[in-house]
Amino acid sequence: MTALLPEGYRDRLPPFADSAAALEARVLEAARLHGYERVDPPLVEFADGLEMRLKAGGLHDAVRFVDPVSQRTLAIRPDITAQVGRLAATRMGHHPRPVRLSYAGSVLKLRASQLAPAREWRQIGCELIGLDSVAAAQELVTVAVDALEAAGATGLSIDFTLPDLVQTLADGPLPVAADRIAELRDRLDAKDAGSVAAIAPDYLPLIEAAGPFDQAIAKLRAFDTSGALGSRIDGLVRIAAAIGDRVTLTLDPTERHGFEYQSWLGFSLFAAGLSQEAGRGGTYTVVHETGAEEAATGFSLYADALVANGGGVDRRRLFLPFGTPVADGADMRAQGWVTVAALEAGDTPEAQLCTHLWVAGETRAL
Amino acid sequence: MTALLPEGYRDRLPPFADSAAALEARVLEAARLHGYERVDPPLVEFADGLEMRLKAGGLHDAVRFVDPVSQRTLAIRPDITAQVGRLAATRMGHHPRPVRLSYAGSVLKLRASQLAPAREWRQIGCELIGLDSVAAAQELVTVAVDALEAAGATGLSIDFTLPDLVQTLADGPLPVAADRIAELRDRLDAKDAGSVAAIAPDYLPLIEAAGPFDQAIAKLRAFDTSGALGSRIDGLVRIAAAIGDRVTLTLDPTERHGFEYQSWLGFSLFAAGLSQEAGRGGTYTVVHETGAEEAATGFSLYADALVANGGGVDRRRLFLPFGTPVADGADMRAQGWVTVAALEAGDTPEAQLCTHLWVAGETRAL
DSSP, rough: OOOOTTTTOOOBBBTTTHHHHHHHHHHHHHHHHTTOOOOOSSSSEEEHHHHHHOOOTTTSSOOOETTTTOSSEEEEOSHHHHOOOOHHHTTTTTTTTSEEEEEEEEEESOOOOOSSSSSEEEEEEEEEEEEOOOOHHHHHHHHHHHHHHHHTTTTTTTEETTTTTHHHHHHHSSHHHHHHHHHHHHHHHOOOHHHHHHOOOTTTTHSSSSHHHHHHHHHHHHTTOTTTTTHHHHHHHHHHHHHTTSEEEEEOOOTTTTTTTOSOEEEEEEOOOSSSSSEEEEEEEETTTOOOOOEEEEEEEHHHHHHHHOOOOOOEEEEEEEEOOHHHHHHHHHOEEEEEESSSSOOEEETOOOSEEETTEEEEEE | TTTOOTTTTOOOOOOOHHHHHHHHHHHHHHHHTTTEEOOBEEEEEEEHHHHHOOOOTTTTTSOOETTTTOSSEEEEEOOSSHHHHHHHHHTTTOSSSSSSEEEEEEOSSSSSSSSOOSSEEEEEEEEEEEEOOOHHHHHHHHHHHHHHHHHTSOEEEEEETTTTTHHHHHTTTTTTOGHHHHHHEEEEETOHHHHHHHHOOGGGGHHHOOOOOHHHHHHHHHHTTTTTHHHHHHHHHHHHHHHTTEEEEEEEETTTTTTTSSOEEEEEETTTTSSSSSSEEEEEEEEEETTTTEEEEEEEEEEHHHTTTTOOOOOOOOOOOOTTOOOHHHHHHHHEEEEEEEESSOOTTTTTTTTTTEEEEEEEOO
C-alpha cells in the first residue's frame, strides 16, 4: 500500500523521464532563439497575491497551507503564467518593453477534473509583456510552432478564437442586455442555436462562422456588416499569413471556454497523435501594483501531452567489463558514448541493457 | 505587499534562470554518460509512505495537506533520494542490479533553518541501487566529480567520513555502554575531547585522525590496532586512488551530522568560491516492501549553490529592425543566433539588450 501514489500523481521512469527533459530543453531552446529569456518563480506564493493574478477559477483547486513563519496562507502554484505576470509587473516593471520571458516548471492541483485527471504536470511557456498587437501574436504563434516542431510534434494545427467578440458586438452594433451577455456567450460557445435565437437572434450567423480558416473568415466578414470586427478580422488574416504555410488553421470565433482570461485573441495548439491539446495562448492583461494594466501575449504548452506522443532518446549503452581501465571509459564518454561499468565480476551487458560491449579496446555491437 | 514572496522562496530572473537550467542539463548529461538514467517522481506522495523512507528528520519540516480524494495526508517531498529508493524497491524492484538512476527536481520545506534559509531548492543526484562496495563508491565519486566539473566548478575537494565507525568499534574492540553510544558519537562529531575522555577515553585519538587524507589515514591506521577498521581504511584508500589526482581529499572519520542516513561511507563535496557544500553522498540502505534491505550508494548536488557561483550563458542577441523579413530571422536562428525582432517601429536594440544589429543582410556588433 505504501508504495502507491495518490491519484493524479505519477512517477516517470526511464526512458520517459529522459525524453521529457530532452523535449523540454528543445522547446526552451526554440524560445531562447527568439530572444525569450528564462525566469523561474518558486512553487510557493502568498495565496492572496497569487489569487489576484489568477483569473478564471483562481485558487479554488490549489493546494494551500498555513505558513508557520508569516502566519499567512500560502499556495502551491496551479499555473505559472500568473507568476510571470507578477514578475513583469514588479521586479521587471522597469525593464524596457516588450519583455520576452520563458519558463518551465511543475504546477499542482488539489483536485483533478474528469477530463484532466492529473494533479501535477509540467507547464512550459513564453510570455511577451508589453504588447498584444498583431505583430506580437504573429511572433508568439511562430515561437509556439517552432517549439512544437523542435519537440518533434507533427501535423500541427491552430484553432483561433476571439474571446471578447460578444462584448465587442454588444457594446457596438448588436446590443444585448448586460445581464444576458454571459448567457449568450455560453450558448454561442455551446453552439446552441435554439437558445441563441431566443436571447439575441442577430448573433445566430456566428455559430456557422466556424471551421477551416478561410471559409470561417469569409463568413465572419459577411456577418460583420457594421465593420465592428474589422480590425480583429484583418489581424487574424495577417497572423494566418505568417504561419499558414506551416500549420493547418481553423477559426471558432465564439469559443470561450478556457479563454476567459484572454482579451481579443485566443488560440489552441494541436498536434497529430495527441489525445489532448498541445497548448494554448492568446492576448491578455497584466495588472501592476498601481492598478495600471499592461497588454501581453503568450502561450503555454503541456509537456506531458507531448511526451506521451513519444520522443526518442538514444539508448546506445557500452558495457565495460569488470576491470576495464578507468581511462578507457573516460575516453569513450568523451566520444559521446554512454558507458556502464561492471562493478562486480558477475555483471553482464544483458542485465545492464547494454547495446555494445568493450572488447580488446574496441566496441562490439551486441 | 502582494508582490513579495514568503520568506525562503525566491524568483530566479534572467540570466540566472537560464544559467541554472544549463548547469542542471550539464550535470545530468555527465551522469547519463555513466549509464545513469533519469527518473522523475512526483512532488506529492502519501505522507506515511514517504516518512517511512526518510530517515533523519522525517517529515517534521515538510509541507503536508489533506487529500480531498483519498482523505489521507499527503506531503510535498523534502528530499528526492527517498522517492528514488521507493521506485527502486517497487516499480523497478525486478530490474537487474545494480540500477543506475539520476534525478533533478524541486524540494520544499515548511520551515527553514538558520543555516539554510531557503525553503525551496533544486536537488540533483545519482543513486546506484544494489551495491555499496568500494567499486560502487569509486564510481559515484567519479560521477560526482565529472558532474561538478561539467557544471564549471573548480577547486574541488571531497571530505570523507565513516558514519558507522563508533558502532563498529563499540561492537568490537572498544565496547561502550549501549545507552552512551549516541552521546559519544555526538561528542566525537563536536571534537569535544573533554567529554569523549569522560565517556570512553580509548576513542580520543579519533579526534586527531582528521585532516588531509594521507595524514588522517595514517593516524586512523595507527589507532586501529585491532584491525576492526581495516576493510574500511583499505576501501577509503582505494576510493582515494581513483579520484585523488583530480580533487583535494580530506578525512574526518567521526563527522556524523547529516550522515545519520549513511552506512559505512559518507562524503561531502566542496568547490572553490561556494559559501556552502556543493553536495554530499555515501552508502545507505533501501528497504523493500517485504522488509528486505538492499545496499545503495548515491550523491546529491545542491544546484542553487553551484548557480550562485556563476555559470556563463551566451547573451549574444541579434536585433532585427522593424520590418525585417521573417526568413532572415529564421536563417539566423538556424545558424544559432538569438534574434530579437522589433515588433514596433520605435523599438531599439538598446532597449532589448541586444549585442548585434541586422543591417543590410549582415550582423553588426554594437
